[in-house]
Each structure stands twice: as C-alpha cells, then as structure tokens.
Amino acid sequence: MCRQWGRAMPVPALSAEEIADLLHEVFPQAFYPGCGLSLVRVDCGDVRVRRTYHENTIRPGGTISGPTMMELADFAMYVAVFSAVGRQPLAVTTNLNINFLRRPGQADLIADARLLKVGKRLAVGEVTIYSEGADEPVAHVTSTYSIP
C-alpha cells in the first residue's frame, strides 16, 4: 500500500520505474520497447499513461478504434492498481464500462486513471482518455480489478 510518512501526498507502493520493470518482466507481449505504451506519471492510485499514435489503430472514419482505447484504459487501471497495492501482476479486470464521447484525431492518447476505492479484494477506478492537444475527453471508463 501507499505510505504516507507525514507527507502531503502519499508515496506510491511502486514507482513508475518499478512498474515499468514489472510490466517488462511479467507481460512482455504487451509492454516492450516500441509497443507505444508508456508511463507518464505515477502517484498513489492516480496515474497518467500514454499511447503513441500509430496508423494501425485507425478505424473506418479516420478515427482511433474503440479497442485501442479500451486496451489503453485497461492498461492505465493495471498501472494504477500497482501504484496503490504494489506487485500484484495477477490482479485481473472483472468489469470495464466505457463511454465513447468524441472521436479522437490522429494523435497520441493520454489516459488518467484514478482509483475510487481500494479494498482488500477489489479496486474500483475511473479513467479519462484525452487526445493530445484537445481539451475535452474522448472516452470515460470505470473499471473494477480483482486483487488475488
């Protein structure tokens, strides 16, 4: 769990670098050099991740596909869970609900995940996805992870 140590903001259970190392180790199919995913900021249960734009994520209409955004949201939640509860790679999604709000342009996607509850068995959070350079979110997600 995050540690407070009398500070204004609690220290995350794992740092961005530690989470990146963990992902490389346990999930190399999804997180490898050149995969397009990166960790921008990691606070306790509150993280920002990024997905570099790649043309193979485009769907009919010239916008980024829904599954690309769902994958990014799920990744952001996974990182947020690590930031709050530490090394738990077997944490799994039990529910994810996404509302697509606006069609993203051909640009990087930025996802902000924030945990609303961290229980012993379940963590619930929300993720807001932005298209780089635009103010309004392109998608909003709520999700629950089961912690083993």
Place this chain on the structure above:
Amino acid sequence: MCRQWGRAMPVPALSAEEIADLLHEVFPQAFYPGCGLSLVRVDCGDVRVRRTYHENTIRPGGTISGPTMMELADFAMYVAVFSAVGRQPLAVTTNLNINFLRRPGQADLIADARLLKVGKRLAVGEVTIYSEGADEPVAHVTSTYSIP
C-alpha cells in the same frame, strides 16, 4: 434491414461473405488474412465470430488478456450491426460494458452477439464469449452502437 419474405427466419441485410468483403475493404488494419478473426455464422442481428488462439494474447497468469476479449466483443457487435442494418461501416461504439466471468484457457474464443434493439440511431446488443471446448461463458458484454 433484414427481410422477412414470409420465411420463418428473416434474411440478414448482408451475408457472412458480404460482411467479410466489407471488412477487408474498409478496415484492413483489423481484418486481413491471418488476423485470427473469422465469421462463423450470420443471421439477422444474431451472429457468431471466432478468434483463433495466439500466444501473444496471453497475460500474466496464463490466461487470455481482457483487451483481446473486448476487441472480439466489439468486432462481434460490428458484424451484428451489419447483419441487421446493412453497409454502415461508420457505425461506432458509444458504450461497452464487459463482465469477465471465468479465465479462458489457451484456446480459440467464440463470441455470440445478439441485438436486443435496432433503432434508427442506436443498436443495443449483448455478446457472450466462450472458450472453445468449455460450456460456461468466459465473459459477457452489452454494447451500444450509434448508426450514422
């Protein structure tokens, strides 16, 4: 729209072959020879699709990743929408809610999508995902598509 023509079961607006051709044409990044996705059965607003097992879909714990199942569910809905309303490649997901029920083994995934409502502007459906060879579903999805 599907046509009834006095038959017991309405004829889908597009056949499986027509939908596969449309997907190849408009969404070649997602649907190409060897992509692992295929159409098994297409009735009106009621379809079955399949995703061939591939080791790069495995996540920590040796099970198939959540985003793989979300992508398959979204694909199944897209095909179901075509089967009911015809050539509408600019139909887009507005909402998707998934519950992960059981961890799939290392096997093909089969997704059955069924539309619950086909309106002028929105189609709502549910998708049940199975792991080949197992009786109990591994995930259940409801989703809404916006039809332009």
Place this chain on the structure above:
Amino acid sequence: MCRQWGRAMPVPALSAEEIADLLHEVFPQAFYPGCGLSLVRVDCGDVRVRRTYHENTIRPGGTISGPTMMELADFAMYVAVFSAVGRQPLAVTTNLNINFLRRPGQADLIADARLLKVGKRLAVGEVTIYSEGADEPVAHVTSTYSIP
C-alpha cells in the same frame, strides 16, 4: 447451493415461498403485502419476478420511470442470488448496468434474472425486463452481487 440429486434440473437452494418469507422478514420496507413486487417462478439461479403497475411509477411522457425498472432488476437479482446460494440477506450489489431499450406502456413489468456465474465471493447475472403483453424487452441489465 442448488442440489442436483440426479434430476434434469437442479433444485433451488430456497423455494419461492422460502424466499418470499425471507424477504418479508429481513426487508419489510421493500417487500410487504401490497408493495407490488411478487415472485412468479424460482429455479436455481433463474427466476421471474413481477411488478404490478401503479400510476405513481409514471414519468414525463407517460412511461414507467427508469428507477422503477432499476429497482425491479435489483430485486430480481437479489431473488436469483437467494435461489442459488441460499439465505444470504447481506449479499449486496456491487455493480449494475442498465440499458433502456423501449418505453414500457402502463402495464405490469416482468423481469427474468439469470445468473451467469456464481462464485464464492461474487455472483454475476443478467436481467431482461418486459412490459406485460409486449414481446420485445424494455430494458436489459447486468449486475454483480457480492456474497459475504
């Protein structure tokens, strides 16, 4: 849990009468004579409940309000959980997702709940709500209950 006893259909953990008695006992604010809710059929993890039409459930437009349908769906899931796992009145909803499909007329509502998974800690199910006399569903729900 339901008992099979070599029968084609498993016997529910509690019968309709036992569940009605339990509800009267533990939840008299919601389930009392004249409340409008009743149990129509109880199989194992597969139940039908009914809500009698009452004019105070009408919302602008002359249709039955959304919260009326959400309450009915949650009630149907509660009954389905009892049918599958027995006397667990402290089971609580952790997630409920509802899609409103068509506007019900001024008639009774019928809700069919079916559990998709019954685990040690969580039960997941879906509920389809009908307006009496109409073939097409008016709402579709998925929901998760936590079992203490």
Place this chain on the structure above:
Amino acid sequence: MCRQWGRAMPVPALSAEEIADLLHEVFPQAFYPGCGLSLVRVDCGDVRVRRTYHENTIRPGGTISGPTMMELADFAMYVAVFSAVGRQPLAVTTNLNINFLRRPGQADLIADARLLKVGKRLAVGEVTIYSEGADEPVAHVTSTYSIP
C-alpha cells in the same frame, strides 16, 4: 444551452429555482414537498442534489438500499441535463452504470453530477454520491440521457 456572456463560468440554461418548478410541474409523483429530494447547487452541466435520510430507505445490514442511490443518481443526471440544455422533460435515460463503493451510513446522501458530453442527441455524465459527513464516495455512476 448555457450562455457564456464573457463570464468566467457559463450561466446554466435553467436556474435551480426554474428546474425545481419544472420538476414540480411535470414529475409531481417524484418531486413534491416532503419527497426528500432537493437541489443544492446548479451550474451549467454541473449540479449537486441531496436526498434527506429516511428510515424506509434502509436495507438488510442497516445501510441505504442500492435502488435509493440509483434513483438519486438518475435524478441528479436529469437535473444536470436541464441545467445544460434547458426545458427538456422528455429527456430519458438510455444507460446507467453504477459501482457501489462503500456502505453509506444512516445519513443524507449528496450527489454531484457533471456532464462529460452534451451532444445534440445524447448527454453523458458521471455522478459521485457521498454520505453526509464522510469524505469517501459511496457510489459512482455514469449515465447517458437521450435528448428528444
């Protein structure tokens, strides 16, 4: 729609008093003196509403029932839609997804609704519900309204 008029914060399409009057007029079954629901603050697409505690909302375990929170969230969204698009009483919920996070005590509930998107046909928002006197939310909701 809300009007900006060169101000820092846009003026809502309807004020709290205008919305309360509208609700009394069009939805007297739900919004009447003594109903327990009240409007605390109305900005453009960003509102706070309250539900006074009443013992008939208690469920087994001594906590407030899920349907009570779902009704409050739906009410908060309805008010938020009016604040953004004006007098549209025939706006209806098409989707609502709720995660229950913590069990509220026997106290008033406060719901903050914020619209994430206001389109021509759909408004999407999120609602966070608090139990008076507690810092952590008891439930989180996302919902879509269809605007006629």
